Amino acid sequence: MIGAFAKFERALIRERQREGIALAKQRGAYRGHKKALGLNQFVELCRLAGAGARAGEPKAALAREFKNSRESLYQYLKAGVASGSSGANVK
Numbered sequence: 001m002i003g004a005f006a007k008f009e010r011a012l013i014r015e016r017q018r019e020g021i022a023l024a025k026q027r028g029a030y031r032g033h034k035k036a037l038g039l040n041q042f043v044e045l046c047r048l049a050g051a052g053a054r055a056g057e058p059k060a061a062l063a064r065e066f067k068n069s070r071e072s073l074y075q076y077l078k079a080g081v082a083s084g085s086s087g088a089n090v091k
Contacts, residue, residue, distance in 0.1 A: 036068050037076060045073070046080040 024030040037045065049062055064072040 036072060037066060040064060042076060042080065045076055049077055050080075072080075 001025075016067045021030060045062065045066055048057070049059065059073055060070050066073065068076075
């Protein structure tokens with residue numbers, strides 16, 4: 001009996017949460033995290049990671065240089081490959 005009541009209450013909480021998220025998206029307040037690298041830094045990162053004198057440098061070293069995580073660096077590079085290193089996917 002108590003379990004059924006808890007389950008019902010949890011469903012109400014989830015419904016209110018979904019409504020709140022939908023309203024926040026309509027207001028434009030649900031946009032996500034600001035990008036860590038600007039367009040110039042993004043282009044430079046793609047250039048350094050892709051070719052040139054530092055092509056063999058570990059990605060972790062590049063991530064430290066740009067004060068970013070290695071995972072974020074890989075996401076930027078993936079976006080660079082998809083957009084041809086033009087920075088079209090970076091704001």
